[in-house]
Amino acid sequence: MPRQARLDAPGTLHHVIVRGTEKRRIVDDDKDRQNFVTRLGDLATETQTPIYAWSLLTNHAHLLLRSGPLGLPKFMRRFLTGYAVTYNLRHLRHGHLFQNRYHSIVCDEDVYFRELVRYIHLNPLRAHLLNTLSELDRYPWCGHAALMGEVKYDWQEWKYVLSWFGKREREARRAYRKYMEEGIVQGRRPELVGGGVVRSYGGWSAVLSLRKAREGISGDQRILGTGNFAERILSESEGPLRYRHSPVERRKKVETILKEECQKGNIELEELQMGSRRSMIPQVRSIIAQRLVKELGMSLAEVARLLGVSTSAICRIMERSAQEKKG
Numbered sequence: 154m155p156r157q158a159r160l161d162a163p164g165t166l167h168h169v170i171v172r173g174t175e176k177r178r179i180v181d182d183d184k185d186r187q188n189f190v191t192r193l194g195d196l197a198t199e200t201q202t203p204i205y206a207w208s209l210l211t212n213h214a215h216l217l218l219r220s221g222p223l224g225l226p227k228f229m230r231r232f233l234t235g236y237a238v239t240y241n242l243r244h245l246r247h248g249h250l251f252q253n254r255y256h257s258i259v260c261d262e263d264v265y266f267r268e269l270v271r272y273i274h275l276n277p278l279r280a281h282l283l284n285t286l287s288e289l290d291r292y293p294w295c296g297h298a299a300l301m302g303e304v305k306y307d308w309q310e311w312k313y314v315l316s317w318f319g320k321r322e323r324e325a326r327r328a329y330r331k332y333m334e335e336g337i338v339q340g341r342r343p344e345l346v347g348g349g350v351v352r353s354y355g356g357w358s359a360v361l362s363l364r365k366a367r368e369g370i371s372g373d374q375r376i377l378g379t380g381n382f383a384e385r386i387l388s389e390s391e392g393p394l395r396y397r398h399s400p401v402e403r404r405k406k407v408e409t410i411l412k413e414e415c416q417k418g419n420i421e422l423e424e425l426q427m428g429s430r431r432s433m434i435p436q437v438r439s440i441i442a443q444r445l446v447k448e449l450g451m452s453l454a455e456v457a458r459l460l461g462v463s464t465s466a467i468c469r470i471m472e473r474s475a476q477e478k479k480g
Contacts (some may be wrong), residue, residue, distance in 0.1 A: 164403070164450065167225055168269055169216040170256040171233065174249045178212050181244065186294050189214070189236055194308035196232050203310045206269065208276040208295040215273040217260075229255055262452040263464060267317055271336045274300075278337065286334055300329060316458050403449055407459070410448070414441045426461040438462070442470045 173179040180186050189209055193216075197204050202221035208214065221228065237250040260269060274297035277283050283292060290301045298304035299311045312322075318332065319325030415422050418437035425434055425441075438460050445451045445459070446467075453471070457464040 165220045166260045168258045172213040197308045206273040
């Protein structure tokens with residue numbers, strides 16, 4: 154069967170899995186691990202590629218990243234080639250270090266972001282490299298330690314991750330660690346990395362419901378998300394998959410939209426972002442949310458954090474908008 158094309162565009166959230174060829178080691182010692190992590194961080198900074206979660210194990214690695222202007226294929230090619238060359242030179246070996254093709258999954262951020270962060274960061278425990286969560290708190294070869302404030306990686310987007318768990322850093326860190334602790338008993342999560350139909354429709358319960366209703370279903374190994382998300386990604390990929398704005402242009406566009414709508418409503422941006430419902434603020438927030446989603450393709454979670462409300466609140470705004478159009 155021919156390989157499927159990568160699904161990618163600047164701003165796409167990916168869960169990337171890199172494995173050693175024939176399940177062989179990709180790191181032998183801490184010097185290799187430091188080389189791997191340093192190269193990852195340097196390239197992420199250079200190419201403006203946000204990395205939210207990662208874990209480096211003996212024969213494979215996991216990354217949760219958002220594709221930058223360079224695109225995922227070029228980013229991974231530069232990263233893996235550079236590391237493999239230095240590893241081979243150091244260990245006097247020849248040939249491929251990694252499997253020919255890394256595994257990448259396009260992810261529905263609104264639904265799966267927190268679960269993926271936890272899944273990736275618990276890998277060292279599942280692999281029995283460590284015994285307790287307390288050990289993981291200080292483990293330098295996994296992004297969890299940066300979220301706990303025990304290890305500093307300037308290139309890791311730890312603030313963005315913590316913003317999913319609370320508005321204040323201390324509270325968010327406490328909530329995040331509790332969330333991690335609750336996930337230990339879940340064990341392996343095959344639905345997050347395998348099974349195109351199951352992934353695309355959000356789990357077996359959804360798939361079984363569709364089958365009982367005798368609805369035709371199809372999945373895609375490249376996608377982790379709800380049915381609607383999978384269908385949207387696949388429909389976009391039928392043509393050139395490109396976002397309309399680069400990250401810099403997107404940021405400027407966001408600032409412009411915020412400024413325009415706040416001026417029209419005669420309100421302060423700070424008050425809007427504090428979650429206030431005074432006077433015209435809910436209406437202005439609704440207009441901004443719709444513009445950010447429709448014009449820039451921002452996820453509901455991104456918009457929610459920007460506007461100081463919950464993701465469910467933004468979801469309700471978008472649902473009301475859709476109903477008004479139908480009516």
